[in-house]
Amino acid sequence: MTEDRRIFALATARNRDAIYRILKEELPKSGTVLELASGSGEHGAFFAPLFPSLQWQPSNLDEEQLGSTRAWQKFVGADNFLDALKLDATANPWPVEQDYAHEPITAVFNANxxxxSPWRVCQGLMAGAGRVLKSGGRLFLYGPFKVGGFHTSESNVQFETWLTNQSPEFGVRDVEKVKAEAALNGLIHIESCPMPANNFIQIFEKN
Ligand SMILES: C[S@@+](CC[C@H](N)C(=O)[O-])C[C@H]1O[C@@H](n2cnc3c(N)ncnc32)[C@H](O)[C@@H]1O
Known part of the structure; x- marks a missing residue:
């Protein structure tokens, strides 16, 4: 009997249905979705079977979480839930830019x-998404954001305090700053979707 390495993240179970409602309207209908920072792997485990016309490519830089994602892949057994890749958002190039069998990457998905992580990780995400997406490809960014420099809820104020206690380099990002970084990489902000629990999905499209 082998050890079950699946990690169960409560937040994923809470947010996946609401995220699905947006993705089913806004994801491209074909190609590969590259998920960055796939964490436990549960988003892919849930979404891949719901999007059989897409390939779902999870990735992360953390070995334990990659192990969990692979355990979820085995558990789900969906052909379009691809083997998890080791990928650091700050790397240049990303491993999918060389000898990658599942092109075209038509979307990048990143949650939380x-x-x-430090701001340079957001910069790496935007630079990499700008490189791998072709014109019309989309980036979906899920999580909390400040709007106009302000938190959108009291709970996010408290969350920010918790984050900055972990590291002064962490913090809820201002959506305008994120949009500006995206634009530097040819990614145009097309929609801001309010989500439960004071989160958003920010959608960007490669020009
Ligand atoms: C709060 S978890 C979110 C996991 C998952 N996306 C979710 O929503 O449940 C943050 C994730 O960011 C990943 N991460 C942090 N820095 C990263 C980097 N430079 N490149 C790729 N992933 C990174 C961590 O390994 C972790 O999986």
Whole structure:
């Protein structure tokens, strides 16, 4: 009997249905979705079977979480839930830019990463998404954001305090700053979707 390495993240179980409602309207209908920072792997485990016309490519830089994602892949057994890749958002190039069998990458999905990592990780995400997406490809960014420099809820104020206690380099990002970084990489902000629990999905399209 082998050890079950699946990690169960409560937040994913809470947010996946609301995220799905946006993705099913806004994701491109074909190609590969590259998920950055796939964490436990549960988003891919849930979304891949719901999008059989897409390939779902999870990735992360953390070995334990890659192990969990691979365990979820085995558990789900969906052909379009691809083997997890080791990928650091700050790398240039990303591994999918060389000898990658599942092109074209038509979307990049990233949940809950840019507030809990240094700003350079958001910069790496935008630069990499700008490189891998072709014209019309989309980036979906899920998580909390400040709007106009202000938190959107009291709970996000408290969350920011918790984040900055983890590291002064972490913090809830201002959507305008994120949009500006995206634009530097040819990614135009097309929609801001309010989500439950004071989160958003920010959608960008490669020009
Ligand atoms: C709060 S978890 C979110 C996991 C998952 N996306 C979710 O929503 O449940 C943050 C994730 O960001 C990943 N991460 C942090 N820095 C990263 C980087 N430079 N490149 C790729 N992933 C990174 C961590 O390994 C972790 O999986």
């Amino acid at each position: 990463m840019i507030h809990i």
